[in-house]
Amino acid sequence: MSGLCGETVEQQAYITRFLLDYTAVPLVGGTCLRGVLPTRDAVRIVTGTGDAVAPNALVAYEVPLVDDEDEPVTAPLVLGWTRTLTAGGPPHPDASVMGMALVRVDTSVVEPAPPTSSDRVLRVLRTLAWPFTESPPSPPLCGFLLTGQDSMRLYIAVGEADGPVAVDVRLTGALTALLAALPTLVREKERWTTDGTDPHCAHAVDLTTW
Structure with a gap:
């Protein structure tokens, strides 16, 4: 994409x-x-x-x-x-x-x-x-897909990428810490891979074991 x-x-x-x-x-x-x-x-x-x-x-x-x-x-x-x-x-x-x-x-x-x-x-x-604010979340969540009973894929719009970055996460474990770190982790290009099965993203990041 x-x-x-x-x-x-x-x-x-x-x-x-x-x-x-x-x-x-x-x-x-x-x-x-x-x-x-x-x-x-x-x-x-x-x-x-x-x-x-x-x-x-x-x-x-x-x-x-x-x-x-x-x-x-x-x-x-x-x-x-x-x-x-x-x-x-x-x-x-x-x-x-x-x-x-x-x-x-x-x-x-x-x-x-x-x-x-x-x-x-x-x-x-x-x-x-959730009253409207002039500062929306950054980076923005522009999509998601529930992929398992304990997992989901998030589509994050990162300015450094040429399309959304798909981030796979688990719904259990250190979720609070993961969400706090996510804006930084998704921008770390060394984590980026390519997922040829998903046309909705430019890059993919696997954080299921983070």
């Missing part, structure tokens, strides 16, 4: 932050968010059951970052489109990526599902608990 412009990264980070709660709050029925993958001019919203991590049990919906009028799409719209598509029955994939079914979404023909009561609750709580 080649480099991404600042506006693209900013929008992907905004959509990722907005959707994080839906890893626990189902999108529709028993379907939850399992990842947000950054790619050029789009995000790929990965869905599956609450504990699904096997690629063949996941579906990635590729949603463009701009609408027909070349305006940035909002995170609530991305959520609404994903709900509509998820509720529509088995998907008809256009391709596959990382072993997952890939559906490229034509947003001009998909009606977004309306907000739910849970959405409204989360809006109130987010506003009060």
Whole structure:
């Protein structure tokens, strides 16, 4: 994956932050968010059951970052489109990526599902608990993928890289220390490797044994 412009990264980070709660709050029925993958001019919203991590049990919906009028799409719209598509029955994939079914979404023909009561609750709580600041997290998290019951892959936009850096971490162990050190560790180029199986990153870093 080649480099991404600042506006693209900013929008992907905004959509990722907005959707994080839906890893626990189902999108529709028993379907939850399992990842947000950054790619050029789009995000790929990965869905599956609450504990699904096997690629063949996941579906990635590729949603463009701009609408027909070349305006940035909002995170609530991305959520609404994903709900509509998820509720529509088995998907008809256009391709596959990382072993997952890939559906490229034509947003001009998909009606977004309306907000739910849970959405409204989360809006109130987010506003009060996480008020907007002019200094977003740095480096920004522009995507993630749950890869196991005890692991996940984070997509971090690092200015020194020509695209997102994928960072594999465990969800147990010295997690507090890891999160504090992560902004430094991800910038250490000697840790960078190449993952030819993942088109969503320019480099990969394995911190599962850190």
